[in-house]
Amino acid sequence: MATRLRLSGIRKAFGATQALRDVSVEIAGGEVHALVGENGAGKSTLMNVLSGGCAADGGVMELDGTPYAPRDTLEARRRGVAMIHQELSLAPHLSVWENIMLGAEPQRGGWLNRREAKAQARAALARLGYDHLALDRRAGGFSIAEQQIIEIARALRTEPRVLIMDEPTSSLAQADTERLFAVIRQLCDHGVSVIYISHFLEEITRLAGRYTVLKDGQSVGSGEVAGTTQAQLIRLMVGREVTELYPVRAAQSGQTVLEVRGLKAGSRLRQADLTVAAGEIVGVAGLIGAGRTELVRALFGLDKSTGGTVVLEGRDATGRTPGEGWRAGLGFLSENRKEEGLMLALSVAENTVLPKLGKFGRLGWLNRRGMESAAGGWIERLGVKARGPAQRVAELSGGNQQKVALARLLEYPARIFLLDEPTRGIDVGSKAQIYELIAGLAREGRAVVLVSSYLPEVFGMCDRIAVMRRGELVDCLPRGAWTEHSLMAAAVGTAA
Amino acid sequence: MNTRSLLAKLGPFLGLVLVIALFSIPTEVRGYFLTYANFKIILTQTVIVAIGALGMTLIIVSGGIDLSVGSGIAFTSVVGALLIQRGWPTATVVAAVIAAGAGIGLLNGAAIAGLRMMPFIITLGMLGVVRGAAKWLGGNETVNYDASVINNWMTTPDPAGWSLPAGAWVALAAAVGTAVMLRQTVFGRHIFALGSNEATARLCGVATVRTKILIYTVAGAFFGLAGLMQLSRLRQGDPTVAVGLELDIIAAVIIGGASLSGGMGTVLGSMIGALIMAVLRNGSQQMGWPTYFQEIIIGVVIIAAVFLDRLRQARSA
Numbered sequence: 001m002a003t004r005l006r007l008s009g010i011r012k013a014f015g016a017t018q019a020l021r022d023v024s025v026e027i028a029g030g031e032v033h034a035l036v037g038e039n040g041a042g043k044s045t046l047m048n049v050l051s052g053g054c055a056a057d058g059g060v061m062e063l064d065g066t067p068y069a070p071r072d073t074l075e076a077r078r079r080g081v082a083m084i085h086q087e088l089s090l091a092p093h094l095s096v097w098e099n100i101m102l103g104a105e106p107q108r109g110g111w112l113n114r115r116e117a118k119a120q121a122r123a124a125l126a127r128l129g130y131d132h133l134a135l136d137r138r139a140g141g142f143s144i145a146e147q148q149i150i151e152i153a154r155a156l157r158t159e160p161r162v163l164i165m166d167e168p169t170s171s172l173a174q175a176d177t178e179r180l181f182a183v184i185r186q187l188c189d190h191g192v193s194v195i196y197i198s199h200f201l202e203e204i205t206r207l208a209g210r211y212t213v214l215k216d217g218q219s220v221g222s223g224e225v226a227g228t229t230q231a232q233l234i235r236l237m238v239g240r241e242v243t244e245l246y247p248v249r250a251a252q253s254g255q256t257v258l259e260v261r262g263l264k265a266g267s268r269l270r271q272a273d274l275t276v277a278a279g280e281i282v283g284v285a286g287l288i289g290a291g292r293t294e295l296v297r298a299l300f301g302l303d304k305s306t307g308g309t310v311v312l313e314g315r316d317a318t319g320r321t322p323g324e325g326w327r328a329g330l331g332f333l334s335e336n337r338k339e340e341g342l343m344l345a346l347s348v349a350e351n352t353v354l355p356k357l358g359k360f361g362r363l364g365w366l367n368r369r370g371m372e373s374a375a376g377g378w379i380e381r382l383g384v385k386a387r388g389p390a391q392r393v394a395e396l397s398g399g400n401q402q403k404v405a406l407a408r409l410l411e412y413p414a415r416i417f418l419l420d421e422p423t424r425g426i427d428v429g430s431k432a433q434i435y436e437l438i439a440g441l442a443r444e445g446r447a448v449v450l451v452s453s454y455l456p457e458v459f460g461m462c463d464r465i466a467v468m469r470r471g472e473l474v475d476c477l478p479r480g481a482w483t484e485h486s487l488m489a490a491a492v493g494t495a496a
Numbered sequence: 497m498n499t500r501s502l503l504a505k506l507g508p509f510l511g512l513v514l515v516i517a518l519f520s521i522p523t524e525v526r527g528y529f530l531t532y533a534n535f536k537i538i539l540t541q542t543v544i545v546a547i548g549a550l551g552m553t554l555i556i557v558s559g560g561i562d563l564s565v566g567s568g569i570a571f572t573s574v575v576g577a578l579l580i581q582r583g584w585p586t587a588t589v590v591a592a593v594i595a596a597g598a599g600i601g602l603l604n605g606a607a608i609a610g611l612r613m614m615p616f617i618i619t620l621g622m623l624g625v626v627r628g629a630a631k632w633l634g635g636n637e638t639v640n641y642d643a644s645v646i647n648n649w650m651t652t653p654d655p656a657g658w659s660l661p662a663g664a665w666v667a668l669a670a671a672v673g674t675a676v677m678l679r680q681t682v683f684g685r686h687i688f689a690l691g692s693n694e695a696t697a698r699l700c701g702v703a704t705v706r707t708k709i710l711i712y713t714v715a716g717a718f719f720g721l722a723g724l725m726q727l728s729r730l731r732q733g734d735p736t737v738a739v740g741l742e743l744d745i746i747a748a749v750i751i752g753g754a755s756l757s758g759g760m761g762t763v764l765g766s767m768i769g770a771l772i773m774a775v776l777r778n779g780s781q782q783m784g785w786p787t788y789f790q791e792i793i794i795g796v797v798i799i800a801a802v803f804l805d806r807l808r809q810a811r812s813a
Contacts, residue, residue: 073699074698074699074701077701089693089695089696089699090693090696091688091689091692091693091696091697091759092693092759093688093691093692093759093760094685094688094689094692094759098685098688098689102685102689102696102697102700102702103697103699103700103701103702104700104701105682105685107681110681110682110683111680111681111682112680112681112682112684154700
């Protein structure tokens with residue numbers, strides 16, 4: 001079939017981070033083209049470039065033989081490229097038909113032609129086999145699967161030539177997934193090209209005609225899905241050299257200090273069993289959305305657990321508040337440094353001592369000098385590049401901010417560290433320092449749970465590695481028992 | 497499902513019935529409270545808040561807020577008084593007062609959409625700017641004039657008769673017009689889309705900047721109309737009038753079921769909300785409750801109404 005979309009040499013940098021180095025993809029008309037890659041391989045950036053969310057720094061895009069460089073999402077839609085995001089973008093208060101027809105309402109002199117609008121919405125839904133949906137009901141009241149269909153129907157209204165779907169099944173039940181696949185096949189029969197992003201290789205095997213693998217911002221392979229094994233895809237996804245960033249540390253483990261049995265928290269964390277001993281670093285790997293963050297949040301008491309038990313140093317500690325978590329010896333580092341982890345407008349000192357602010361007060365008066373000297377000690381010991389403890393955290397670099405966030409756990413002091421993506425978005429130099437710090441904690445006999453999306457980090461740092469998939473902790477084995485290959489296979493749910 | 501959605505629609509209405517029932521229990525009050533003459537007084541007292549609530553409904557449904565309404569009402573009523581003083585014909589005065597309100601709204605909308613600033617901040621600033629401008633325009637005192645037909649719009653020749661004042665009819669007509677606009681025009685539906693999910697509205701090609709400016713301008717015209725009714729009631733232009741009235745207006749819209757985060761709200765609800773506030777004031781007066789007690793009661797009702805509304809939302813979600 002003729003080439004619908006051709007990308008070659010696409011580059012895109014965000015500050016110092018090169019998100020896309022050299023990506024070339026070719027997509028035929030009416031095919032399902034799978035785009036696969038690890039977390040952070042550049043899939044989302046590529047799709048943003050394609051759907052007009054941001055402009056590429058270099059490279060060429062052609063749509064049906066004519067140059068294609070959308071300035072915004074609206075222009076992309078007009079040219080026939082539409083994206084269905086992982087987070088749905090419906091107007092929840094509006095009815096089904098209003099959502100489908102939004103921005104293109106049939107009208108005469110400003111007066112809405114309701115009958116015509118509904119007919120067109122009905123027709124768009126009918127193309128998907130969903131013309132039984134109640135057009136007048138609020139879109140927000142439908143299930144995720146149905147909302148997705150409404151969004152696809154809206155995209156169909158503009159007669160798309162390329163439809164991008166980002167992890168469309170991540171929150172769907174099996175039956176809904178099947179129905180969605182039927183819809184996608186139908187679209188392809190009508191000549192629409194679908195770019196399908198998924199971590200679930202079995203879906204790709206069933207649905208896609210061809211694939212492209214992205215790794216570290218580069219397209220590293222593409223071909224026919226038929227005749228390619230899942231193992232081959234995984235090898236393309238993870239094959240990379242591991243740099244020597246990680247401190248050498250003899251594995252040691254003392255008494256069990258954290259014992260989790262059957263922990264549940266809502267629909268995102270369905271089942272987790274885990275034990276961690278003093279002096280041990282346990283990694284939690286898995287894909288984005290697999291429930292890793294939910295696990296540590298529930299452990300710390302930030303999210304309410306709905307089942308299971310947590311035992312901390314021999315004492316039952318199920319269902320606590322974060323305040324009780326601190327007092328029980330837990331320290332939690334948020335993956336979201338800027339919005340949750342730190343108070344950016346406040347000083348290094350205030351950020352460092354907040355959980356134990358009461359200790360710096362006498363009769364309600366804060367001992368500022370005591371706070372600043374405590375923080376000052378950590379600035380020195382962790383090598384934080386700051387003018388002093390009174391400097392606002394917002395003025396520090398990402399790596400130094402993260403050190404301040406860690407200083408809070410050390411100052412309290414925590415005995416069991418729950419670290420969620422501790423090196424996300426920070427420079428290599430700070431990374432090495434943070435790795436050294438974490439290794440030092442283990443040497444001192446503290447326990448560390450390290451959630452990370454970056455496999456080399458998990459392998460470089462951890463004594464044991466747990467893998468989560470779709471809300472369940474599926475396996476926890478010593479590091480030596482895993483290969484990157486087998487770990488990725490466990491994360492995507494295939495036998496390697 | 498159907499009974500529930502019916503209940504959701506009737507919610508504010510049931511609140512109104514409840515409030516009326518409350519004041520009908522004590523026998524010493526019931527005798528007068530439930531008369532047509534009192535009903536007429538309540539309706540007349542509702543007019544200004546009701547017209548203001550129409551404009552505010554547009555703004556709140558779109559996810560915005562306007563805190564400058566009280567000042568705008570004072571400003572436009574001073575404008576009206578000055579023009580009557582100069583002998584302008586009534587129709588021109590009416591048009592000019594409404595245009596003055598729309599002008600303030602245009603400024604608000606242009607600043608909010610153009611500078612991409614929070615409506616709360618912009619209109620909080622405009623609250624002071626417009627109030628100051630009203631005092632400046634009126635020479636820091638009330639503006640008096642000899643006579644005008646406008647003075648008759650908030651009264652009826654025979655207080656005991658059946659006829660309603662012109663202002664009440666104007667409010668009713670404006671309410672019907674606004675309801676139709678919100679439901680039947682593309683502009684009206686885009687107001688909901690903007691409040692429900694602005695990013696999506698933009699993605700779908702809705703001209704969000706232009707729509708926002710238009711929303712505040714149309715709302716401003718309503719506030720100008722409310723200023724005209726204020727002028728008619730006082731029979732003079734008073735630059736210090738209607739301080740804090742925007743809070744009553746916002747309360748009416750919220751009691752009527754609108755969501756401060758946008759995307760939800762109805763004209764009927766807002767009108768009933770305005771009536772609930774007026775009935776509470778009127779009833780409390782007749783009970784002989786001191787004003788501080790009225791203030792407490794109205795405050796509690798606002799919180800209770802929104803709390804009940806949230807319960808209802810949670811159950812239907």
